[in-house]
Amino acid sequence: MSSNTTVRPPPPPSEASGSDFARLSRKITAAGLLGRRPGYYALRTTAVAGLYVSGWAAVALIGDSWWTLAVAAFLAVVFGQVALLAHDAAHRQVFRRRRASEVSGRIAGAGIGMGYGWWQDKHTRHHANPNHEELDPDLDPDLLVWSQDQARAAKGLPRLIGRWQAFLFFPLLTLEGFNLHVSSVKALANRSLKHRTLDGVLLFAHFVLYLTVLLWLLPPGMAIAFLAVHQCVFGVYLGSLFAPNHKGMPILTGEDRPDFLRRQVLTSRNVRGGRLTDIALGGLNHQIEHHLFPSMPSPNLRRARTIVRRHCQELGVDYVETGLIASYRLALASLHRAGAPLRHTRVPI
Template sequence: MSSDSTVHPSPSAASGSDFARLSKKIAAAGLLERRPGYYALRITVVAGLYVSGWAAVALVGDSWWSLAVAAFLAVVFGQVALLAHDAAHRQVFRRRRASEVSGRIAGAGIGMGYGWWQDKHTRHHANPNHEELDPDVDPDLLVWSQDQARAAKGLPRLIGRWQAFLFFPLLTLEGFNLHVSSAKALTNPSLKHRALDGVLLFAHFALYVTVLLWLLPPGMAIAFVAVHQCLFGVYLGSVFAPNHKGMPILKGADRPDFLRRQVLTSRNVRGGRFTDIALGGLNHQIEHHLFPSMPSPNLRRARTIVRRHCQELGLDYVETGLITSYRLALASLHQAGAPLRHARVPT
């Protein structure tokens, strides 16, 4: 589908009854129930890998093999980010306070401002792929539609011409962007608990830099940061890129009913249990957007119910392989930047 496609609600779906019927099927299958055993095991494993990674930095010490540990920790940081995501959606704990505490701990572990990210992600879920309402399609660096390309100025205008080719190289900056955006958000007076987020962010950065300079020579510490943060960014971007990029873009008054808004702007990625682990269950993006509080291990079972329901409604349910999802996302980026490539260069 074109990145400039729009979605229009079905007149018969205005009441939202289609989603109500689906919700009853999902609830009857028990798929909204918490999975404490699963999350206890997952948290234990990820926390163990996190501690082991930093212990390995200390054991390897003044050796360029520490860069291999940096690559390992990049993956671990990605897994911690996915746990923070699940906690924020109350997939782990039903109560808000427990969810916020666990989410903030996980966010602090990777240098992410929990309050900033939760606000941004909540707005994304409410209006996925909507040009004016979804912060994930703001043209701050890349342009996501041809209308954005025509209005682009500065860096987006410069990058937008060849953004499909630059997309994966730019992901190396995504880890740094996560930290910078988290810090910038602390200047926003409306951010809830910003003092707490500020303390946690400062503590993370101070401890991160102190440990590296204590264990490694300055040059090696800089190389460690570069490898660790760049690969962390690539991993994060590779997890989130297949989900909505290349799917229809909404704009203006385009407001389909909830079911269609979530299904038609999302894409699933086929794969087995390894894909579920690597992508944190977000490969079942359609189900996640329809039922964001559903524990991630239940999403695979929900997929069968949701897909059948969409088929009964004649509703497009998009599912591709992982490589194809990247190809579609890059093709969409290339198409979105077309007006910039065809624009007359001023003399």
């Protein structure tokens, strides 16, 4: 080779090269939507922490009055907002480094009585295979059945409840807060769970502090009523955050493994709305964008929506978006269809 030969670097990838997701990813990166938003998260964390402290201060000030139950409902919503902050931290939306993300996520989880390690493991598996009947832990038929195949194989409570589960769905959500705590404690027996000792200490510290504060500030009867209202409203809020996202969307089975972009888009549903919807649902109303770019800070998801929707239209990939009430209607209709085999059989429970 001549010493005068010039070696040129390879040209940058063209907009048309690479997989469908790679091309979308370049558009999102060029728009600067994957960068951290420290100012936003500092403000949001401060606001939620302030509401958390204010709620408990109000319990102390109001004391033995039925108005305390209104504070319990208020704190239930605040707990939901703390859960959303833990979700964002787990996805490294807040901090880029793993350690900072885990520390902040564990603090948020401890604040609401959630085992961070258990939830992170479960949620990671959900993101890898959303709405896959065998691989998505959110489709485990532990109480409800999500498909007619699960209904035919159901036994015990799922078989009993599954017949009319669409009508029972929102009443059952009142138990979701308790289920979060119970599942977190049960997961401590899993030896493969990382940092389970730390998770156990934080969990039981939360339970002891929570009950001590209630019994110290309120008479026993009022404390029980507060706990019931607080945990039931918290459960309904949690379930209402996640139900619109995938329920009623296509369920994958067996070897159904579309490419990454289609696996995430076709199994997810967006919810239309303004800034208040973004706040109430923590950005999870932009579920398609969140599943495609889970580390994208939640305030950037709204801007990403336009790019993702146009890209899907160019590919001919269905991009589903509905209103909030319509999303619940679709989820309930799906639950009713899934339970159909149980309404048409008298096989013993």
